[in-house]
Amino acid sequence: MKCSGAMSRVLNTMIWRIRRMMTPAILRDELENVLGSSVRSIWGDRIPDDFRAVVSGSKNLEFGDISCQAAMRLAGILKDNPRSIAGRIAETLIDGIEWISSISIDGPGFINFRLSDEYLASTAFNLAALGLQSFLPDKGAGREVLVEFVSSNPTGPLTVGHCRQAVLGETISSLLCASGWKVSREYYFNDTGRQMNLLGESLCARYLSAEDGEAVIPEDGYHGSYIIEWASDLRAERGAGLTWKNDRDTFIRFAEEKAMKMILSDLSLLGIEFDRFFAESELIPEAVTNAIDKLSSVTVDGRSLVYKDESGKLWLRFTALGRPKDRVIIRDNGMYTYRMPDIAYHLDKFSRNYDLMVDIFGADHLDTSRDVTAALECLLGRESVSDRLKVIIHQFVTLVKDGRKVKMSTRSGEFVTLRELIHDVGSSDVTKYLFLTRRAEAHMDFDLDLARMQSSENPVYYVQYAHARIAGILRAAGEAGINTPLEFSSDISSLLNGEYERELMRLLESVPVRVAAAADEMEPHRLTEVLADLATGFHRFYQHVRVVDTDSRDVSEARLVLCRACRRCISDLLGILGVDAPDRM
RNA sequence: GCGCCCGUAGCUCAGCUGGAUAGAGCAGCGGACUUCUAAUCCGCAGGCCACAGGUUCGAAUCCUGUCGGGCGUACCA
Numbered sequence: 189m190k191c192s193g194a195m196s197r198v199l200n201t202m203i204w205r206i207r208r209m210m211t212p213a214i215l216r217d218e219l220e221n222v223l224g225s226s227v228r229s230i231w232g233d234r235i236p237d238d239f240r241a242v243v244s245g246s247k248n249l250e251f252g253d254i255s256c257q258a259a260m261r262l263a264g265i266l267k268d269n270p271r272s273i274a275g276r277i278a279e280t281l282i283d284g285i286e287w288i289s290s291i292s293i294d295g296p297g298f299i300n301f302r303l304s305d306e307y308l309a310s311t312a313f314n315l316a317a318l319g320l321q322s323f324l325p326d327k328g329a330g331r332e333v334l335v336e337f338v339s340s341n342p343t344g345p346l347t348v349g350h351c352r353q354a355v356l357g358e359t360i361s362s363l364l365c366a367s368g369w370k371v372s373r374e375y376y377f378n379d380t381g382r383q384m385n386l387l388g389e390s391l392c393a394r395y396l397s398a399e400d401g402e403a404v405i406p407e408d409g410y411h412g413s414y415i416i417e418w419a420s421d422l423r424a425e426r427g428a429g430l431t432w433k434n435d436r437d438t439f440i441r442f443a444e445e446k447a448m449k450m451i452l453s454d455l456s457l458l459g460i461e462f463d464r465f466f467a468e469s470e471l472i473p474e475a476v477t478n479a480i481d482k483l484s485s486v487t488v489d490g491r492s493l494v495y496k497d498e499s500g501k502l503w504l505r506f507t508a509l510g511r512p513k514d515r516v517i518i519r520d521n522g523m524y525t526y527r528m529p530d531i532a533y534h535l536d537k538f539s540r541n542y543d544l545m546v547d548i549f550g551a552d553h554l555d556t557s558r559d560v561t562a563a564l565e566c567l568l569g570r571e572s573v574s575d576r577l578k579v580i581i582h583q584f585v586t587l588v589k590d591g592r593k594v595k596m597s598t599r600s601g602e603f604v605t606l607r608e609l610i611h612d613v614g615s616s617d618v619t620k621y622l623f624l625t626r627r628a629e630a631h632m633d634f635d636l637d638l639a640r641m642q643s644s645e646n647p648v649y650y651v652q653y654a655h656a657r658i659a660g661i662l663r664a665a666g667e668a669g670i671n672t673p674l675e676f677s678s679d680i681s682s683l684l685n686g687e688y689e690r691e692l693m694r695l696l697e698s699v700p701v702r703v704a705a706a707a708d709e710m711e712p713h714r715l716t717e718v719l720a721d722l723a724t725g726f727h728r729f730y731q732h733v734r735v736v737d738t739d740s741r742d743v744s745e746a747r748l749v750l751c752r753a754c755r756r757c758i759s760d761l762l763g764i765l766g767v768d769a770p771d772r773m
Numbered sequence: 774g775c776g777c778c779c780g781u782a783g784c785u786c787a788g789c790u791g792g793a794u795a796g797a798g799c800a801g802c803g804g805a806c807u808u809c810u811a812a813u814c815c816g817c818a819g820g821c822c823a824c825a826g827g828u829u830c831g832a833a834u835c836c837u838g839u840c841g842g843g844c845g846u847a848c849c850a
Contacts, residue, residue, distance in 0.1 A: 244789070244792095245789075246793090247793075247794095248793075248794085251793070255792095255793090257791095257792060260792070260830075260831080263830060264829080264830075269830085270830075294793075295792085295793045296792080296793070296830075296831080297830095298792080298793070339850095340850090341850060343850090378850060381849090381850085382849065382850090383849070383850060386849090408849080501848065512775075512776070512846080513846080515847095515848085516847090516848045517848095518848090519848045520848080521848090523848090525847085525848060525849090525850095526849075526850050530850090550844085551777080551778070551843075551844045551845075552844060552845065552850090553845090553850085554776085554777055554778085554844075554845065555776080555777085555844095555845055555846065556845095556850085558776090558777090581777080581778080581844095583778060583779075583843070583844075584843070584844070586843085599849090622785095625785090625786070625787080625798090626785085626786060626787085627786090627787085629777095629778055629779075630778085630779065630786075630787095631778080631779055631780095631842080631843060631844095632785090632786090633784090633785065633786095634785090635784085635785075638784080638785075638799080645798085645799070645812075646798090646812085647797090647798060647799095649812055650798085650812070650813090652812085653810080653812050653813075654813090656810075656812090657809080657810060657813085658809095660809060660810055661809045661810095662809090663809085664809045665809075668809090698789095701789090702789070705789060705790095706789090709789095709790080713786095713787080714787090714789075716787090717787065717788090717789090717797085720787095720797070720798080721797095724797085727813055727814065728813095728814070728815095730809080730810095730813075730814085731805095731811095731813065731814040731815085732814085734808075734809075735809060736809045737809090751809095772810085773810075773812070
């Protein structure tokens with residue numbers, strides 16, 4: 189109900205006591221329900237069962253704050269013009285809806301709602317007091333999610349490509365956490381097989397070259413200069429006299445340990461910690477054998493999924509699972525190809541009973557990932573897999589340096605490391621933020637020179653500066669003895685009736701909804717959009733409106749609420765991104 | 774050849790799962806500091822949303838095709 193004056197105050201107090209706090213998400217739900225039942229009450233059976241009167245934020249201020257396009261959607265079904273449909277719907281809402289101050293019909297048939305000043309002000313107040321978290325729907329509800337990311341094999345330092353994935357994975361994890369999920373971060377790595385052999389051999393070659401001067405690195409081996417350092421460390425620890433023939437395992441394990449250390453320290457630059465590092469060797473041979481047995485016992489079109497060819501290789505008949513090619517899973521030398529342990533690893537994850545599993549992979553893993561998913565669906569059931577496994581594939585980063593694209597390969601040793609990148613850009617916060625301004629499936633040109641050049645005019649600093657400015661205002665307010673109100677009253681909303689205040693409150697009100705959508709879609713880049721909007725909104729407000737003013741303390745106090753709400757949203761969001769929110773700059 | 778992703782301002786990218794006049798940052802031009810931080814704000818300029826069809830009240834968004842770029846198409850991970 190729409191109320192005003194004293195009545196509203198009384199009602200308001202009661203509502204706080206007996207109802208849940210009104211949040212932007214609930215408001216939109218209720219609005220959709222009211223509209224939906226209105227539509228049904230007028231047209232009844234003519235409306236399809238799955239019809240929903242969807243509402244969304246209005247782009248333009250003159251179109252209210254929230255708008256509904258139901259009338260246009262219904263025009264085709266009802267064979268009537270949208271404006272008259274909208275009119276009939278609006279008539280049923282004539283008594284008013286709580287928190288909505290006015291309704292209008294505009295353009296081709298939009299039903300536009302204006303949020304009441306009191307609702308906007310109270311939302312800002314609650315954001316300031318409780319923080320963003322309290323406004324996000326508890327989607328996870330304490331359920332457990334496993335996020336697998338980076339999963340780079342221990343053959344060298346992390347590169348620019350891994351950096352994008354690390355930032356993406358970590359932010360998605362934080363975002364899920366903010367939506368009520370209990371998050372575990374897991375790193376899967378391959379510590380057996382050909383790659384590790386090559387790495388060990390490459391180390392051995394560098395180790396021996398100290399004696400005979402020339403390093404003979406195997407074809408396809410690792411040429412990175414970091415291995416030279418490892419070789420001299422190995423020499424310092426174990427002396428001379430090791431040979432590939434006798435000490436193969438020593439070389440491999442030593443290299444692995446060194447590589448893992450590098451990776452851990454690279455990750456720490458981004459502030460990332462994993463809950464578990466899962467080694468492929470933990471799966472060999474039992475879990476993998478087990479998985480093969482399970483797949484063997486499946487028959488499609490009267491034949492087993494697994495077959496052996498005349499040379500003794502074992503194949504998995506992926507074509508029977510709707511995939512384009514059959515694949516070798518055990519080679520003639522008895523070694524597994526990478527798909528098989530991947531399948532076993534995912535079976536292991538599923539057996540650990542997570543409610544949700546998120547895989548984050550680079551574009552080069554797409555095909556493998558599809559194969560793994562197909563195998564899982566075959567063993568565990570389609571629904572069980574599609575409900576619980578979400579695969580996010582991100583595209584590659586092309587690094588541009590001196591106006592040219594840099595080709596990268598860990599093998600050849602030609603790559604830019606995550607460490608170098610952060611060093612070149614000048615800050616891990618800037619690096620993270622820049623990666624997060626693009627959506628995962630978009631290719632990305634990362635221009636190093638530009639990133640460096642822009643670093644003083646950077647989107648991150650723009651946002652951080654807004655935060656620092658607010659902190660400055662709060663300091664000044666403290667010195668002037670002006671305090672933020674501890675309780676909400678409708679007096680506050682009547683003091684915030686200027687155009688800049690309203691613009692800012694409207695923006696603040698939309699933040700929880702936008703963040704929740706970003707979490708639902710697991711699209712962290714939307715958070716940087718929200719942050720940029722918040723910073724712009726605040727800077728604009730700041731430029732036009734004086735907050736601390738000892739001549740009108742009540743207005744100052746009301747405006748402080750908005751400052752605090754902004755600050756809280758910015759720092760909470762930066763927190764999710766793992767970026768610092770400084771009080772001074 | 775086939776599969777997946779992407780073509781939006783000079784550059785790097787958004788565009789809220791089909792809506793109202795397509796947005797931001799950087800680069801360019803012009804304004805605003807006696808003030809809670811000018812790392813800011815305000816304004817101007819810049820677009821056949823790759824191209825061609827289709828679907829409908831309505832398309833940057835969905836479908837088909839063409840052209841261009843990336844990745845994959847390994848018994849490397």
